[in-house]
Amino acid sequence: MKLYGRNTSINVQKAAWVMGEAELNWEWIDKEGGVGTIDTPQYRKINPAAKIPTLDDNGLLVRQSNTIVRYVARKYAPQLIPRDDPAWVEAERWMEWQSSDNRVPLTKVFWTLIRTPENKRNMEELSLVINVLNDDFTLLDEYLGNKKYIAGDEFSIGDIPPGAAAYRYLSLPIERPVLTNLQNWYQKLVERPKFKEMVMIPLA
Ligand SMILES: N[C@@H](CCC(=O)N[C@@H](CS)C(=O)NCC(=O)O)C(=O)O
Structure with a gap:
């Protein structure tokens, strides 16, 4: 089994985290590459968009990070x-939230500041996009309330994309509002060794 992509990419982090959990x-x-270092003619044969991550599971190519999260869970965990x-x-809702709604302002703020x-x-x-981002995480905070995890009492694939986004x-x-529910949930993720290993690395 092969995973392609640098470990500083949020999309690769989601894949590595679920693979670690499994x-x-x-x-x-x-793994230690930089932005664009994967873009070779050989890589474009397995991922024509030259995007990371790609998972190669014994010849089966799995592309799109959330598809990798679902595939690994379905097959191995x-x-x-x-x-x-x-x-x-x-x-599913919060996985989609991460890859659609939240990705846009988070990517913008991340690229600008880092x-x-x-x-x-x-x-x-x-400053406008930071407001959008803060509002978006406020929605997650309100949803979480006093839930332990995204899907209820158990850790699930639903925690993985939003968890990687929350670390970032x-x-x-930046200045953030007080988001107590988000912090309580996040502290539970921090207790997971694979979250620490695959996601909690310096922003770069
Ligand atoms: N929707 C794709 C997005 C993949 C994507 O945009 N990956 C970025 C990194 S986060 C990328 O490949 N950038 C080029 C590079 O880092 O070389 C997924 O979720 O896998």
């Missing part, structure tokens, strides 16, 4: 997929 062993290609419909729809030199940052735009959000040097 106790898999794999060869990690370009079905305990991570909620069994009852109400829990399952919430897990990957753009200070003299090239659009500070006016940044809480690590950014």
